[in-house]
Amino acid sequence: MEFVGDEDRFAALEAGVAAATGIERVAPGLAVADAVDPERVRGLAYTRRALDLLGRTDADPRSARAVVEAASIGREGTVAVRARALRDSPAVSTSEVERECGSALVVRGFDVDLDDPDHTLRVLFADDTCLVGWVVAESVRDFSARRPTDRPFFQPGSMAPMDARAYANLAGAGPGTRLVDPMCGTGGVLIEAGLVGSDVVGNDAQAKMVRGARENLAHYLDGAGSPAAPATLGPSPGGFDVIRGDATALALRDDAADGVVFDAPYGRQSKIARHSLDDLVGDALAEAARVAPRGVLVADRSWRDAAVDAGWRVTDSFRRRVHRSLVRHVHVLDRA
Structure with a gap:
């Protein structure tokens, strides 16, 4: 390899x-x-x-x-x-x-x-x-066809498609699986999970993000005008849905998914005003453990202790430099 x-x-x-x-x-x-x-x-x-x-x-x-x-x-x-x-x-x-x-x-x-x-x-x-x-x-190296700035809906700070694909794969994306992103933003991780065959469910607290993520997912996974040619990856693209809600109280049943992956807020004020950042991420981790047995958390700091407290076992962790002012901490999680 x-x-x-x-x-x-x-x-x-x-x-x-x-x-x-x-x-x-x-x-x-x-x-x-x-x-x-x-x-x-x-x-x-x-x-x-x-x-x-x-x-x-x-x-x-x-x-x-x-x-x-x-x-x-x-x-x-x-x-x-x-x-x-x-x-x-x-x-x-x-x-x-x-x-x-x-x-x-x-x-x-x-x-x-x-x-x-x-x-x-x-x-x-x-x-x-x-x-x-x-x-x-x-591997199909078509990530530049899905640059965040070229999507129908764009917001600054969106994750690069190559990294989003890797995190989706680590969370178990693939044909016959369902992946959830409880803080989906513009839907970048969900796009990449869908292109390798997962059914995907996004959740976000902001109505604007929900609308934008739906638009992006429709563009790439429905194939309407998509430059991504998802059929080149083998499986058909997965189905998708995006809902507006609180990441700490998802409108999903227990064990509704095979994997959860999310990019935690990076040291900024949560849009869910009643949560502090620590409470938001800790409670979101606990909720993620309720809906899936495997997870990937990406953040600008280590949340290892919070993950363990929320019922996860941290099986692997990585520090990945994005640029001079941002190092991503990647936590690969199995339900304890």
């Missing part, structure tokens, strides 16, 4: 929840897994590709070629070889790697087609490790 960005633990957890089992990180930007669901890989945010691994070797062109020469191929048709050195890997000539591995494949009867090959062989270098494998799945 070839990760995006430089937070491998975060990428591995997202992939492990949504698309793979038995993930082991082996080098910066690289991991191996026992099994991968190619269709689910298409909806990952922080995994770029999944490969059918031919072999792992030292980080030099001749060792990579030796893997290709010794491997059991089991494929026919045209091929292309793409080599890449990840992050701060030692200098390696990717063009030499592509020539060496390509010539080894030609010797074994393949024709090279760099424009539209039947199969693509990736040769990936990180530190002193080289992984060689056939591409079996790639």
Whole structure:
């Protein structure tokens, strides 16, 4: 598995929840897994590709070629070889790697087609490790088509779609699931959860946000004029609803959802005037534990103690820098 960005633990957890089992990180930007669901890989945010691994070797062109020469191929048709050195890997000539591995494949009867090959062989270098494998799945990198400023309804402070997708995946988004966002704002997390197949329910205290989130969800999940092409992710987009209400008293029955994900207020006055920020987030966490067994809380500070007090077990946590003045604290939660 070839990760995006430089937070491998975060990428591995997202992939492990949504698309793979038995993930082991082996080098910066690289991991191996026992099994991968190619269709689910298409909806990952922080995994770029999944490969059918031919072999792992030292980080030099001749060792990579030796893997290709010794491997059991089991494929026919045209091929292309793409080599890449990840992050701060030692200098390696990717063009030499592509020539060496390509010539080894030609010797074994393949024709090279760099424009539209039947199969693509990736040769990936990180530190002193080289992984060689056939591409079996790639994530759909269309996040720029859903920039917050390009949505029908926009408000400052909206989360980037790539991060919203990752948090939705961590909360268990996918076909046959229901995801709830009790502080949905403009609906960014719900859009991304819907595009990977979840039915989604949004809640917000402000009528303006409820109307705007409905407009955004209709645009992307109903497909009316949508540039997002949700069908490219495999499943049909999920259904959606947005209601106006208090995040501490949701109009949902117990265990109404498979997952809850929300972005807590960032040190600003809550729009629900009778709540202090501490009470709002603490009570919202307790309410989230009532409606779903899994959750993700994103905030500008740690709410670990409040989550535990509300009936959650914090299984993972991350500090993710957005810009100089904002670090997001991500809490991955299971009901205790």
